[in-house]
Amino acid sequence: MSPQIRSASQADSLKDALEQIHSGEPVAVPTETVYGLAADARSDRAVSRIYEIKKRPSFNPLIVHVADLDAATRLVELDDIAIRLADAFWPGPLTLVARLKAGHGISPILLAGHETLAVRVPDAPVMQTLISRSGRPLAAPSANASGSISPTTALHVQSSLTDWNGIILDNGPCRVGLESTIVDVTTDTPAILRQGGLPEEALTDLVGDLDQGSRSSSPKAPGQLSSHYAPKARLRLNVTCPDRDEAWLTFGPTRKLHCIRVVSLSPDGDLTEAASNLFAALHELDTQYSKIAVAPVPDQGIGRAINDRLLRAAHGKS
Numbered sequence: 001m002s003p004q005i006r007s008a009s010q011a012d013s014l015k016d017a018l019e020q021i022h023s024g025e026p027v028a029v030p031t032e033t034v035y036g037l038a039a040d041a042r043s044d045r046a047v048s049r050i051y052e053i054k055k056r057p058s059f060n061p062l063i064v065h066v067a068d069l070d071a072a073t074r075l076v077e078l079d080d081i082a083i084r085l086a087d088a089f090w091p092g093p094l095t096l097v098a099r100l101k102a103g104h105g106i107s108p109i110l111l112a113g114h115e116t117l118a119v120r121v122p123d124a125p126v127m128q129t130l131i132s133r134s135g136r137p138l139a140a141p142s143a144n145a146s147g148s149i150s151p152t153t154a155l156h157v158q159s160s161l162t163d164w165n166g167i168i169l170d171n172g173p174c175r176v177g178l179e180s181t182i183v184d185v186t187t188d189t190p191a192i193l194r195q196g197g198l199p200e201e202a203l204t205d206l207v208g209d210l211d212q213g214s215r216s217s218s219p220k221a222p223g224q225l226s227s228h229y230a231p232k233a234r235l236r237l238n239v240t241c242p243d244r245d246e247a248w249l250t251f252g253p254t255r256k257l258h259c260i261r262v263v264s265l266s267p268d269g270d271l272t273e274a275a276s277n278l279f280a281a282l283h284e285l286d287t288q289y290s291k292i293a294v295a296p297v298p299d300q301g302i303g304r305a306i307n308d309r310l311l312r313a314a315h316g317k318s
């Protein structure tokens with residue numbers, strides 16, 4: 001049993017995907033960040049299937065994807081700062097955690113006991129089409145088995161969710177390549193709960209300093225367990241001189257060294273390109289090598305999110 005990859009540009013793939021959504025079965029779908037496993041956010045049964053397929057712990061709530069800001073305001077309370085963030089960055093790789101409104105209709109299974117909801121408006125056309133044609137908010141975590149690296153291609157999804165025989169809509173690699181930035185807007189000063197595809201600087205330029213939730217020892221996004229993005233290989237970080245038996249993941253121009261393999265996240269030293277290549281590079285090296293050394297990546301802009309994922313991937317393995 002394994003999921004079926006279908007081209008998202010074919011009308012019958014979309015039709016079959018919508019039938020699955022209507023029947024309460026999740027569908028894997030590309031967003032601009034990573035591939036998501038999408039299902040009707042109002043249906044207990046559909047949401048339970050997501051947890052079952054991913055083997056996701058039930059305490060970990062899901063992000064809900066909606067068509068636009070109007071649809072989001074029907075579900076959650078958004079204050080002035082939240083509206084400014086949404087106006088500036090939706091559709092796009094920003095998730096807002098806000099207090100739920102009465103009568104929201106979202107499945108309590110997805111909320112996992114929280115009185116807040118993580119909501120975002122995705123930019124990717126396939127996900128937008130699925131939301132508008134299904135006419136419902138779609139819950140979608142990254143479409144990987146819980147605890148492994150997020151998928152940025154349809155093949156990544158297929159090799160991670162091996163016990164599932166659903167549909168993967170393929171629309172090529174994801175543009176951003178890292179999950180959305182999660183911002184808690186329930187407090188006076190918004191807090192970053194997860195660094196992600198929208199650089200922190202873009203947020204602070206707009207609304208000033210943020211509460212540094214993601215840098216404290218107890219982040220508030222329940223899914224931010226320290227070992228979350230783990231590959232099987234042992235990862236060593238900030239390596240400028242790799243060992244002979246290591247594959248070397250670098251940033252900037254590649255240098256020929258005596259290690260088994262050298263892969264650059266961006267030969268031009270471009271952080272946006274490096275972000276979009278990160279998970280694919282980790283997936284590829286992880287299937288071939290047991291030891292991966294990683295060169296330093298500048299800790300600015302989207303580089304912060306890259307370093308966050310690398311730290312998690314290396315957790316307990318250095």
Ligand code: TXA
Nearest residue numbers: 033036061062116117118141142179180221222223224
């Ligand atoms: O880019 C993304 O955000 C992708 C695409 C598919 O949209 N989704 C994604 O979902 O990364 P997931 O489930 O892999 O990560 C969602 C994170 C988890 O760490 C979860 O704990 C956190 O969001 N989260 C969800 N609801 C929350 C809430 N009410 N309060 C705090 N954190 C929440």
Ligand code: MG
Nearest residue numbers: 141142143150
């Ligand atoms: Mg995930």
